[in-house]
Amino acid sequence: MRSFKNRFLFVLILAAGVANTAMAKVSLPTFFTDNMVLQQKSSVPFFGTSSAATVKITTSWDKKSYSATTKNGAWQVELATPKFGGPYTITINDGDNLVLKNILIGEVWLCSGQSNMEMPLEGWGKIKNYKEEIKNANYPEIRIIQANHVDSAVPLETLSVQNGGWQVCSPATIAEFSSTAYFFARKVYKEKHIPIGLIHSSWGGTVAEAWTSAGALNTMHDFDDVLKGMATGPDKNELQKKFDAEIKVWNAELEKADKGMQGTTAVFAAANYNDSAWKTMKLPNFWEFDALVGFDGVAWFRKTITLPESFAGKDAELEFYADDDDKIWVNGTYIGATSGYTVQRHYTIPGNVLKKGENTITIRVFDGTGGGGIYGSPDDMFLKSGSQKVSLAGDWKYAVGIDRKDLRPAPYLPQGQNRPSALYNAMIHPLLKYKLAGVIWYQGESNADRAQQYQTLFPLLISDWRAKFGNKDLPFYYVQLANYMQVKDQPGTSAWAELRDAQLKTLKVPNTGMAVITDIGEARDIHPKNKQEVGERLARIALAKTYGVKIEYSGPMYVSHKQTNNIITLEFKDNTGLKTADGKALKGFEIAGDDQKFYWADVKIENGKIVVSSAKVAKPVAVRYNWADNPQGNLTNASGLPASLFRTDSWPGITDGNK
Template structure:
């Protein structure tokens, strides 16, 4: 009788092992891209006590323990770019992931200008979208678009699926994300994976974790709620989008992040200047892969939103974004001073945004130092009688001469009253003069809510709006 009982227990245990199930987050699936030459995280749940993972690129098998809550996690050593490969997971019940590629993976996030798909929004197209659709057939680009969900507490999964970058796959995908991937893939000649996690009309507080936001709650118009479960909540509730759309991805192997957000916060540059570096640091800490590249897009000029009275809050916000490049490690900014639209907050020229982000990545991340990625940067100025001469960095080959007289420069004297100034390019300098300012003290360029920038270096990259004065100075510092 004892022998039969022992045999029965052993048989039941064997059956349980054979029936052990594995559950994976949606982004671990066939068709995915893993970051090359990395320790790429993979995790999930299982009803067994352990499981094995076999990777076809190196014929290696990993044995992974399952904790008491049914969770497991490990890292896979990935080779140089290539594929397709397979990953087989076995806990009694087998899962095989096929069509797995190894390459470069980027996460793109933010609000509506990052979310804006190739097909555009209603009555708001993406420039050259018909041509982009016609040429969309790059099998080496894979896209994962997360379904938008706000959560009260950190979630461990999200909805979405990997798709090939064909005409159907790109239609609803971020134009900036896809066009950035296209630039990278064509230059690097490796598979590229883009994960889109963006939602229009959202503020930066939504994308911050509770641990980072709580220190700034008193300064923000949105307040933390304290739900007792992972429930749906408002997209602008603090931490809601971090919980629902970033936390599930933490640990997935990425090369870097692209960020396009700020329209919802453009009237509070001081607050943004404080939380932006904190959010970036927090994301980097959670991913635990060092100070990965974090490249962002400067807000484009437009006058579709309310602005300040004495000085343009939009210009101050752009100034804050520009200055953040010099205070946050391993960041870069795509300037869009020439790519806005006067009455539309979603400018059509997403190809320019993506190309400039790609140039930053190719130079700073991938080592193509011959690729120029930055426009003229105000260095200093001198005064010669009634003339004020602006000098620039990032203009070694000179500045591009104005094709028509520029209306974007202003001069002021000691009275701090600005008047339009005539501007003339001379080498890598701009000479300003105004009949109404005989003794100039300060200059400004494109420092308004709505402008169309026209100052470029010879390589064709635009200068950001800037000012030489610190009148009406906000709390954040200048370069």
């Protein structure tokens, strides 16, 4: 009897073990999926979780098996990857088999920054020739993975991704992906024919400190108060409570000061309001490029359109883009509001609001800083009912509600994605074990008003990432800000120039490279459409510095200067074939004496050097080049690539001391 019981107990234990094994389910990070790319010739951490005691991993490229013991449910092995190739499989067995298929071994690049890195081929981006580019995007050995927008006060272990993980680059997958990253990969692939994996983790409108770890930021002390608030609940809640109270008061002050409002009534939106005295502006168009140069605040727009009877009584869709926040009324009826400058507006106009004949649309736009108004292409602005579409592009009446300079400064609390370390925590930290070939970065617009601080912050970010990824030599290639905003007739100050200067200074950090694009920006669009050239210029740097390809990747770079009597002579590296890009006279150079007053300079090329002078400056001491928001300098070399801005002086800038 005892023997039977023992055998019965043994069978139960064995059955429980089998059931336990069958129930074991391996779980992998979101970036270990079919179609992924692993870094070639590396020891690659491969890890996950399981309820089983051991996990067996087999790689098809070498038919090697690895055994991992789970600890607290987690396991990890180091996979030895060969020279590039594939496709391969990885089999993970913890009682059940999980097979990852169509894996390539190649080069993995992390692509990060703000909206110009995020800008997709189609979607809100609509880059140059986007339809043709999407149609031709058949590169099965380029693989892409897209991180979701997530922020966090503490480091996360899981990366939130779109589309279930890695995808094969094709016309069906590329449209909403980073255009700069894609064109970078395409250029490298065409030159090297090595599989390329792109991890895209960026977020429009974000600041560099959000992408830097709290530990690194603590070394510069500019963000201590906010970091303290993020780290400790009571402090954070107290800061938030204080900010909420202050911004509520400020918004009330804004509404009260807005000429278009009387209490809670939008008088400028009334159906019978007389706007005959208002001026006219063509939309879509950033107001900085029309009559409201340098304006931040509230502006109201009104347009009366004539609709056919077929629109009456039917719901209609109204679409446009606005920067930053808007509210809309139709025939005096409030329709809704939207916030965010990259968000396309989609409003449904109820059928009982529209009528046959004249209808008046009123849009109130608030812009806090930078470009403002209603922007995009004429095709982006329309009213649609069924198959009928009425364009809203053209002349609109406008009036200023309130100029922000007439208000006290708004309260500020870094929130959400722009809290220091918040994006590093959620969108970089989960990736730290993923082996990379390098990083490409396009960011800076959101830090332009703190350009002097960026001289410390940006190199800190680079060293921080290198330390966290465990590679002190990790290549880090970035884009200098494009030319943007109005062209100025005379030399002057510029926060954007100071930010570009901070980016230039960062080249002192080893294993970095900078793509200069001040020749392909757009005065009226902070998101220039020619992302093909941006990506290819980054790729040129990578090909030359990472992959050893003999390719020109830099325009002239200022090295030193010498003052003799009334002239200053400038020396450059990458000075072979100094010339102008357009075959015309050199421009963009300005010169000053001890009074720090700059004048446009007379410039000539002599023996690979630039000689600068001005009849207005008897004893020059300083030269600047392309020192403007939208510089027009045309210096290049045999490569045809533009020279970076530079200055020979160290005089105080307009962003000095800004925190």
